[in-house]
Amino acid sequence: MTDAAAEPLISSNRGYPHDARHGEDSAEDVEADESALVSPGLFIWGLTICAGVSGLLFGYDTGVISSTLISIDTSLSHRSLTTLDKSLITSSTSFFALLASPLTGILADALGRRSIILIADILFVAGALIQAFSTTVSGMIVGRSVVGAAVGSASFVVPMYISELAPSAFRGRLVTVSSLFITGGQVVAYTVGWIFSTRAHGWRWMVGLGALPAAIQFCLLFALPETPRYLVKVGRKEHARRVLRKVYGKGEGMEALVNGVLRRVDKEIREEEEAADDRNVAQAAKTSWKAKFSRVNDKFLQLVNVGGNRRALIIACMLQGFQQLCGFNSLMYFSATIFRLLGFSSPTLTSLSIALTNLAFTLVAFHAIDRLGRRRILLSSIPVMLLALLLSATAFHFLALPPAATAPEHASTHPPQHLAAPPRPFWLVVILLALMLYVAGYAVGLGTVPWQQAELFPLAVRSLGSALATATNWAGNTLVGLTFLPMMDVLTPTGTFAVYAGVCVVAWGCVWRVYPETAGLGLEDVARLLARGWGVGESVEGFEARRRRSGALR
Numbered sequence: 001m002t003d004a005a006a007e008p009l010i011s012s013n014r015g016y017p018h019d020a021r022h023g024e025d026s027a028e029d030v031e032a033d034e035s036a037l038v039s040p041g042l043f044i045w046g047l048t049i050c051a052g053v054s055g056l057l058f059g060y061d062t063g064v065i066s067s068t069l070i071s072i073d074t075s076l077s078h079r080s081l082t083t084l085d086k087s088l089i090t091s092s093t094s095f096f097a098l099l100a101s102p103l104t105g106i107l108a109d110a111l112g113r114r115s116i117i118l119i120a121d122i123l124f125v126a127g128a129l130i131q132a133f134s135t136t137v138s139g140m141i142v143g144r145s146v147v148g149a150a151v152g153s154a155s156f157v158v159p160m161y162i163s164e165l166a167p168s169a170f171r172g173r174l175v176t177v178s179s180l181f182i183t184g185g186q187v188v189a190y191t192v193g194w195i196f197s198t199r200a201h202g203w204r205w206m207v208g209l210g211a212l213p214a215a216i217q218f219c220l221l222f223a224l225p226e227t228p229r230y231l232v233k234v235g236r237k238e239h240a241r242r243v244l245r246k247v248y249g250k251g252e253g254m255e256a257l258v259n260g261v262l263r264r265v266d267k268e269i270r271e272e273e274e275a276a277d278d279r280n281v282a283q284a285a286k287t288s289w290k291a292k293f294s295r296v297n298d299k300f301l302q303l304v305n306v307g308g309n310r311r312a313l314i315i316a317c318m319l320q321g322f323q324q325l326c327g328f329n330s331l332m333y334f335s336a337t338i339f340r341l342l343g344f345s346s347p348t349l350t351s352l353s354i355a356l357t358n359l360a361f362t363l364v365a366f367h368a369i370d371r372l373g374r375r376r377i378l379l380s381s382i383p384v385m386l387l388a389l390l391l392s393a394t395a396f397h398f399l400a401l402p403p404a405a406t407a408p409e410h411a412s413t414h415p416p417q418h419l420a421a422p423p424r425p426f427w428l429v430v431i432l433l434a435l436m437l438y439v440a441g442y443a444v445g446l447g448t449v450p451w452q453q454a455e456l457f458p459l460a461v462r463s464l465g466s467a468l469a470t471a472t473n474w475a476g477n478t479l480v481g482l483t484f485l486p487m488m489d490v491l492t493p494t495g496t497f498a499v500y501a502g503v504c505v506v507a508w509g510c511v512w513r514v515y516p517e518t519a520g521l522g523l524e525d526v527a528r529l530l531a532r533g534w535g536v537g538e539s540v541e542g543f544e545a546r547r548r549r550s551g552a553l554r
C-alpha cells in the first residue's frame, strides 16, 4: 500500500487545540484529537482485513471438525473412528494451540508481529494438506496438531498486531474485526461441512480448503508493514513514523498525532530501559542464548512482579478464562449432538443457526465496543447469558432427558429412542430460543471483549502477556471440550447448564470489581492507569468525559 491509500481521518471543520496543530501537543491533547477522528481510513482497514484472515482460519479450522468427524467413516486406518480417536483428533488442536501461544509470544518480540502471522500461515497450509492427504488416524492427529499450533499463534498475534496499529478511537472496533472473521469462519465451516458431508471423501475437501485463505494471506502479508510500536522498540523510528503517517493520513493536525504517538512510545521504552537497568539486566550479552533466556526470564518476572503488569495479566487471563469456562464452545462443538438428542429433524441446520447468531451479534459488538465501552458491554451482556442459561437448565429439566442418552453414540437414532416421553414442543422452543439468547449475549460481550487483551499491557511485556492470556483461553477451551459430555452424563443437562450459569455470576462480579474502561485510551495510557491501581472509577469517569467531548465535537 502507498501513502495515497491513506485518507483524511478528521472532517475538515473540526477544531483542534492550538498546540496540537503545531506539533507541540501534550499527551492529553493527543487524546482529545483522537476522539475527534471520524473513520479509521483505507490503509488501516486494509491491514485489519488482511490480518483478520487468520481469524477466519481460526474459526474455520475449529468449526469444521464436527462435520469432519461424522464424515470420515472408515477412510482412516481402514476402520471406524473410536471415541478415543475422536477425542484425540478434536483436542489435539486446542492442546497445541495452548502450547504454541506462549512460544510464539516470545518469538513475536524477537522476530516481529508480522513474521508470526507468516509462520502461522505456513503452519495453516501444512496442517490442512497433512489432514487432507492423511490415510491414518495418527496422520490426522498430526495434521490437527499442526493446525492447532497455527491457530494458537494467530489467535494471540493478530489482535495484538491490529491493536498496535489502530488509532485509539477505533482500536476496539478494529480488533473486533478479527472476532468477526472468527465467527464468520465458523459459519463458513458449518456451511462447507453441510455441503460436503454427503459426498464421498468430502471431508478431505473440508479440511484441505483451509489451505487456500492461508496461502493468499501469506502473499498479501509481504505488502503489510510491521507495527509502529514494534519498529520503535527495535530502533527503527523513522520507519515507524512512515507507517504512522499512513495510519493517520494527511489531514490537518495529523503530524501532531503521529509525533504524539512516537513520543509516548519513546517515553514508555525509556522508562522500561531505566527499570531494566535497575534490575541489572545484562545488555552486553544480548546475543548469546543464555542471555536471551535470561531476558525471557526477566520479562516473565517483570510481568508478575511489577504491579501494573500483574494487574494487566490478571484481567487478561481472567477474561479469557471466563470466555471459555462459561461453556460457549460446548455448543460450538456439540450443538448438533444436543439438537439431535432433542429430536430436531435437521440438527446440523439448527446448529448453523447458533453459528449465525454468534456472527450477527459479534457485528453488534463491532458497532458498540468503542461507543459503549468494553466494561459496560460486559456488565450488561453477562446477565443476559445468565438468564438464558437458567432458562435452558429449566427447559432441560422439563424435557427429562435421561443422563445416559447424552452419550454421542445414542445421538444417531432419529426420532430419538431415549426420551421417556415425546419432547414437548413448548420446551423445545424455549431451549432453542434460550440458547440463541445465550449466544447473543456471549457474542456481544465475553466472546469479543477478551480479545482486546493486548491493550492492557505495556510494550515491554505486551507480547508475553497477550500470549499467556491466549494460552489461558486455549486451556479453558480444551477443558470445556473434554468435560462437556461427561458433565452432561454425571450432572445431567440441567446441572451442566447451571454450572455454566454459576461461572457467569462469578465472571460478572470479577469484571465489576477489577476491569477498568479502556475504550478510547491510548495504549500507553492504559498501562499508566493500571500502574496506579485497578483504575475502575477513574477510567469510567474519563470515558464518560471523552464521550461528552467527542459528542460536542461532532
Ligand SMILES: O[C@H]1[C@H](O)[C@@H](O)[C@H](O)[C@@H](O)[C@H]1O
Binding pocket: 179, 182, 183, 186, 323, 329, 332, 358, 443, 447, 448, 451, 473, 477
Ligand atoms: O472469540 C471467539 C469466538 O467467540 C468463537 O465463536 C469461539 O469459538 C472462540 O472460542 C472464541 O475465542
